Each structure stands twice: as C-alpha cells, then as structure tokens.
Amino acid sequence: MIRALAIPLTILFSAYFAHTLYLFQFGGWLNTVVWLPYLTLIVSLFFCLQFNQSRLALLSLALFIQLPWLPRYFSFLNVPDDLWQALSIVNISVSSLIIMFLKDRSLRHWISWLAVLVTIAPWAISLSLAYFQPLKLQALLFWQPLSNNWLSLLVCLLSLLVIVFNLVLLMWRKQAQDACYSAVVVTLWLAQHLQPNQQLQSLCFATAGIFILICVFQYSYRLAYQDELTGLPSRRALNQYASSLGRKYIVVMSDVDHFKKFNDTYGHDVGDQVLKLVASRLSKVMLGGRVYRYGGEEFTLLFSGKDETQVVAELERLRQDIANYDMVVRDKSRSNQSPKDRKSQKNDGKKVVNVTISLGYAKSSKALRRFDDCLKQADEALYRAKKAGRNCVSD
Numbered sequence: 001m002i003r004a005l006a007i008p009l010t011i012l013f014s015a016y017f018a019h020t021l022y023l024f025q026f027g028g029w030l031n032t033v034v035w036l037p038y039l040t041l042i043v044s045l046f047f048c049l050q051f052n053q054s055r056l057a058l059l060s061l062a063l064f065i066q067l068p069w070l071p072r073y074f075s076f077l078n079v080p081d082d083l084w085q086a087l088s089i090v091n092i093s094v095s096s097l098i099i100m101f102l103k104d105r106s107l108r109h110w111i112s113w114l115a116v117l118v119t120i121a122p123w124a125i126s127l128s129l130a131y132f133q134p135l136k137l138q139a140l141l142f143w144q145p146l147s148n149n150w151l152s153l154l155v156c157l158l159s160l161l162v163i164v165f166n167l168v169l170l171m172w173r174k175q176a177q178d179a180c181y182s183a184v185v186v187t188l189w190l191a192q193h194l195q196p197n198q199q200l201q202s203l204c205f206a207t208a209g210i211f212i213l214i215c216v217f218q219y220s221y222r223l224a225y226q227d228e229l230t231g232l233p234s235r236r237a238l239n240q241y242a243s244s245l246g247r248k249y250i251v252v253m254s255d256v257d258h259f260k261k262f263n264d265t266y267g268h269d270v271g272d273q274v275l276k277l278v279a280s281r282l283s284k285v286m287l288g289g290r291v292y293r294y295g296g297e298e299f300t301l302l303f304s305g306k307d308e309t310q311v312v313a314e315l316e317r318l319r320q321d322i323a324n325y326d327m328v329v330r331d332k333s334r335s336n337q338s339p340k341d342r343k344s345q346k347n348d349g350k351k352v353v354n355v356t357i358s359l360g361y362a363k364s365s366k367a368l369r370r371f372d373d374c375l376k377q378a379d380e381a382l383y384r385a386k387k388a389g390r391n392c393v394s395d
C-alpha cells in the first residue's frame with residue numbers, strides 16, 4: 001500500500017515544491033535550506049555509525065568536508081585557496097575509490113562507476129596538466145565553476161537526470177546502495193558547478209544525505225527481514241505478513257527430503273547451494289503466492305484468497321519442477337584452483353544433483369482462525385507427506 005503511494009506522493013510533493021520555488025523565486029525563507037545538508041548529513045553520519053556502516057559513514061564525512069562554505073569556518077587558519085582545492089581533490093578521489101572498490105557487480109554498480117569516472121576524469125586530466133606545465137594549478141582546472149552558459153546548464157541537467165534515474169531505481173528495485181553512491185558522487189560533482197547558487201547546492205547535499213540514510217535503513221531492514229543465504233524473506237517477515245492476512249488463506253510448509261544425508265555426502269557448502277537453488281525455484285511460485293525461509297531446510301508458502309484446488313495444482317507443479325530440475329552445484333575447492341587449472345578440467349568441480357521436496361498444507365477455517373494454528377496444521381500435513389514416502393503434497 002505504502003509502496004503504491006510512493007510515486008504519486010513523490011510527484012505531488014515535487015510539483016508542490018516546484019510551485020513554491022516559482023512563487024518565492026529562490027528568495028526569502030528558502031535561505032533556511034542552506035542548513036538542510038548539515039541536518040541530513042549529521043543524522044546520516046549518526047545512523048551509519050550506529051549500524052556499523054563504515055563506508056557510508058566515510059561518504060557522509062566526504063560530503064561534509066565538501067560543503068562549499070566549510071572553508072569560511074576555518075578562515076582564521078588562513079588556508080590558501082589552492083590548498084582547499086587540493087583537499088577537495090583528495091576528498092573526491094578517496095570517496096570515488098571507496099565506491100570503486102565495492103564488490104557488487106550489478107548493472108547499477110556499473111552506472112555508479114560511470115558517474116565516478118565522469119567525476120574523476122577531469123580531476124585526473126587537470127592534475128596531469130598541472131604536473132607537466134608548472135603553471136598555477138587553479139588556472140588549469142577547466143572544470144571550475146562554469147559560467148552561466150549552456151554547458152553549465154547541460155552539466156546540471158545531466159547530473160540531475162542521474163539523480164532522478166537513481167530515485168526511480170530506488171523505488172522500483174528497492175536497491176538503495178547504488179542509488180546512494182551515485183547520488184554522493186553526483187553531488188560532489190555538482191558542488192563545483194552550482195557554486196553561485198547556495199540553495200540548489202544545499203538541496204543536492206541534503207538529498208545525498210537522505211540517500212545515505214535510506215541506504216542505512218534499507219540495510220538494517222534487510223538484516224532483520226531477509227534471509228542472508230537464500231535472499232528470501234525471513235520468518236520474521238512471515239510473522240509480520242501473517243498479521244495482515246484476511247480470512248481466506250492457505251499455508252504450506254515444505255521441506256527438502258533427506259537433506260541431512262545430502263549434507264553428509266556432499267558437504268555443507270554444496271548443501272547451501274542446494275538450498276539457494278530450491279529457494280530460487282520456489283520463488284517462481286504463481287497465483288500470487290509468497291515464499292519465506294522458515295528456517296534450516298524448511299520453506300513456507302502463503303496463498304491469500306485462493307481456492308484449494310488451484311493451490312494444490314500449483315504446489316504439484318512446483319514439486320515436479322524441483323524434482324525434474326538438474327541442479328548444477330560447484331565444488332568450493334575449485335575456487336582455490338588457478339583459472340588455467342579450471343579450464344583444463346572443464347567440468348571438474350561441477351556436480352549435477354537432484355533433490356525433491358515434500359509439502360504439507362492447511363487452509364484457514366472457522367476452527368483454524370489463528371495463523372499459528374494453521375501453520376501447525378500445515379506442519380502436521382508435511383509430516384504426513386514425509387510418512388507417505390516424500391516427494392509429494394499432503395493435506
């Protein structure tokens with residue numbers, strides 16, 4: 001419900017905000033906006049430290065240092081402008097490096113990379129020019145605040161586009177991390193180009209701070225509600241969803257057959273891979289069903305407002321799909337081999353295994369109003385499926 005409201009509300013508030021900007025023409029009370037980045041960056045730094053998110057804390061600090069009017073507070077130190085510039089370069093380069101050496105390899109990561117490259121390439125060119133021609137560094141920094149020409153406008157528009165793109169990613173894919181990194185980089189970049197406009201600059205810094213905050217909260221949400229191994233929602237998420245269920249629903253308990261034997265034969269690592277594969281097959285459930293990792297090798301499925309016959313047919317389909325699926329698992333020892341060794345033994349280290357699951361279900365009724373009772377009944381049905389020879393569905 002809240003997710004469905006997110007986009008219309010964002011559009012509404014953006015329109016309201018744009019209208020206000022138009023009315024006040026960037027003047028008057030809007031000067032208070034200058035304080036926003038301080039607030040968001042301090043709060044985000046606080047939560048990053050609370051949740052042990054050192055990289056994000058560093059990025060908050062990097063933004064803080066880059067706040068364009070920070071030098072004013074240190075004016076008593078009489079730091080030359082060139083030194084501030086040099087500190088900025090170090091700051092942006094370090095933040096860019098932090099982002100570049102993250103392990104994620106998704107498309108979103110590469111988009112962040114692009115933003116990073118666009119940011120640091122001018123720095124690198126300027127620095128190398130300064131090295132080869134002993135002129136004043138300041139004179140060579142061609143990325144200096146561009147005058148109010150079309151190029152400056154283009155730069156700002158492009159940067160804002162990246163932010164908007166990341167916002168969309170954030171809403172649809174719920175991946176705050178890359179959105180946050182790009183926002184930080186783009187903000188650092190914009191800081192150079194929007195120098196005469198303090199309000200706009202403040203809004204950019206404040207937005208980056210908010211991105212970091214969202215990122216930290218999303219991370220802690222994942223810790224609490226997502227199973228780390230399979231990526232499925234956890235038992236806590238199941239209990240939370242259960243409290244919002246209507247009257248008509250079906251609970252299914254499923255369990256991988258002879259999993260202990262499997263672990264003993266192939267090892268715990270291969271066992272983990274099998275659990276991941278089973279989870280990925282189960283998550284292809286149709287009829288609007290939801291899958292949770294209940295714990296160990298047990299998974300729970302929930303169907304809200306569906307008929308028993310439809311659900312049983314879907315469970316049969318899932319059971320057969322898993323039983324017929326050749327799961328290719330990798331031997332962990334393979335990762336210690338050199339790439340050459342791996343190439344020479346093409347299929348070595350790969351195993352094809354077959355697993356089956358048993359499923360037991362229970363549907364809500366007058367006698368089974370409480371979710372916990374229904375779950376217990378599904379667990380008993382699972383026990384019956386095991387007794388009946390496994391690899392089957394039972395009620």
Ligand SMILES: Nc1nc2c(ncn2[C@@H]2O[C@H](COP(=O)(O)OP(=O)(O)OP(=O)(O)O)[C@@H](O)[C@H]2O)c(=O)[nH]1
Binds near residue numbers: 261269
């Ligand atoms: N690899 C791996 N094994 C797990 C995990 N969680 C639980 N297990 C193992 O799953 C096995 C569960 O075994 P049992 O409950 O005896 O059941 P089973 O061997 O699947 O036999 P049946 O359920 O009767 O078909 C135990 O050996 C656990 O150690 C996990 O996250 N990873």
